[in-house]
Amino acid sequence: METRLRTWFWTAVAATGLTLLALPMLVVAEQASLGRVAVVNESAITQEDFERELGLVQRRFARMGRPLSDSQLLMVKKRVLESLINRELLYQESQDEGIKIEEHAINEESKAVKSRFSNEEEFRSVLISLNLSEAGMKAQIERDLAIKQLVDNQFVQKVKVSGKETKAFYESHPESFKRPEEVRASHILIKVDPQADESQKAAAWNMIGRIQKKVKKGEDFAALAKEFSQGPSGSKGGDVGFIGRGQTVRPFEEAAFALKPGEVSNIVQTKFGYHLIKVTEKNPATTIGYEDVKDKLKEYLKEQKVQQQLDLHIEELKGKAKVERYLGETSN
Numbered sequence: 001m002e003t004r005l006r007t008w009f010w011t012a013v014a015a016t017g018l019t020l021l022a023l024p025m026l027v028v029a030e031q032a033s034l035g036r037v038a039v040v041n042e043s044a045i046t047q048e049d050f051e052r053e054l055g056l057v058q059r060r061f062a063r064m065g066r067p068l069s070d071s072q073l074l075m076v077k078k079r080v081l082e083s084l085i086n087r088e089l090l091y092q093e094s095q096d097e098g099i100k101i102e103e104h105a106i107n108e109e110s111k112a113v114k115s116r117f118s119n120e121e122e123f124r125s126v127l128i129s130l131n132l133s134e135a136g137m138k139a140q141i142e143r144d145l146a147i148k149q150l151v152d153n154q155f156v157q158k159v160k161v162s163g164k165e166t167k168a169f170y171e172s173h174p175e176s177f178k179r180p181e182e183v184r185a186s187h188i189l190i191k192v193d194p195q196a197d198e199s200q201k202a203a204a205w206n207m208i209g210r211i212q213k214k215v216k217k218g219e220d221f222a223a224l225a226k227e228f229s230q231g232p233s234g235s236k237g238g239d240v241g242f243i244g245r246g247q248t249v250r251p252f253e254e255a256a257f258a259l260k261p262g263e264v265s266n267i268v269q270t271k272f273g274y275h276l277i278k279v280t281e282k283n284p285a286t287t288i289g290y291e292d293v294k295d296k297l298k299e300y301l302k303e304q305k306v307q308q309q310l311d312l313h314i315e316e317l318k319g320k321a322k323v324e325r326y327l328g329e330t331s332n
Contacts, residue, residue, distance in 0.1 A: 037081060039324045040088040045081075050327070052130055054080050081327055089317040091143050094150040101145045109141045110134075155309050161301045163294070169301060170290050177288045180245065184281035185256045186238035188224060189231035192273040208267055208274040215264055221278050230273070238278070252277065 038045040057076055061068055068076060117123040127134065170177065190208045192201055211228050215221060222237030233240050245253060252275060255265045259279040268275040 037325070037327045038085055039322075039326075040085055041092060041321050041323075043088060043092065045084045045088060048131065049084060050081060052132065053084060055130075077327065081325065085318075085323060085325075086314050087143070087147060089314060089321060089323075090147045090150060093317065094146040097150060097153075099146050099149050099153075101142050101149070105145060106138055106142050109145065110138055113137070113141075151306070151310060154313070155306045156302075159302055159305045159309065161298050161305065165301060166294050166297045167290065170293070170297060174287070177293060179283070179286050179288055181257070181285040182242045182244045182283050183256050183259070183279050184242045185240055186221060186225060186278045186280060187231065187233070187240065187252075188221070188229040188238055188276045189234075189272060190228070190274045191230045194271060204274055205267075208276065212267060212276055215276060221264065221276075239280075242281070242283070 035047045036044045037047055037050045054077060057080060058068060058073075114120075114123050117126070127137065132140075188208070188211055190204045190211075192204045196204075207228075211224055214224055222239075225234050225238030228234075229238050231238070243253070243256065245257065247253075248256075249270045249272070251268050251270045255268045255275075255277050256279055259265060259277065259282075261279055261282050263279060265275070265277040268277055
């Protein structure tokens with residue numbers, strides 16, 4: 001939930017700090033004890049800001065089932081610090097350029113952030129978990145909107161991508177525009193634990209067999225899935241959406257891709273149990289045409305150009321700035 005409070009960060013700016021190679025860290029214990037992890041042109045980046053940002057990254061990896069190892073955590077710490085330094089440099093430049101954000105724009109963005117939560121209590125709870133006040137949130141919004149306006153003014157509005165460039169990219173990356181064969185499948189699952197004994201397996205087999213007879217008599221597959229399926233898709237009539245090869249277990253995949261639209265498989269056994277599979281749609285492998293993708297491709301190439309120019313600009317800012325880093329390997 002807490003990541004919804006970070007969605008106001010403009011993607012290009014946030015990505016910059018996490019894609020740059022981290023610079024060597026200086027271990028200065030007395031500075032860290034003062035609650036500073038870095039100083040950028042006499043403006044401090046606090047330990048609190050650093051820990052908040054690091055915590056968000058750690059939770060994001062944890063939700064993906066990829067908790068960070070010690071070596072990965074050290075690398076992420078360095079990149080998080082560089083991201084904070086980059087944003088501070090860009091914010092300072094925005095102020096040098098005289099960029100001011102109107103209060104109504106900050107309030108509108110604040111309302112947009114709040115609207116992503118189901119209620120005020122949830123919003124407040126996440127603020128507390130981030131050790132952030134609403135005033136602090138608005139201050140961060142003001143900074144991020146200033147950075148966004150700076151980047152818009154200096155890069156986004158000036159970067160152009162020609163039709164010749166998009167066409168050249170399309171023709172030189174043919175694999176990127178191939179759409180593999182896919183089927184839209186529904187299934188009815190009767191679960192069988194891998195450790196089940198023979199009597200439990202027999203009971204599950206008998207149940208799927210009775211359902212199969214109902215299907216063969218012409219009863220509605222989706223209705224039977226809602227009534228009997230023990231999989232999470234049962235409430236949706238068994239629909240699992242479109243799947244490509246390699247996206248599900250092999251026996252399920254082989255059965256599904258062998259079916260024609262409207263056909264139902266025989267009983268299929270996987271590690272999850274017994275299935276009846278119905279294919280409702282089938283799309284052959286194809287190549288997306290240039291005309292269908294050129295607009296999105298133009299946006300993509302523009303984002304890449306902006307990012308490249310922004311990376312170079314940040315390095316120039318660092319070359320002119322006084323940046324001191326006070327983060328040791330033991331910091332959290």
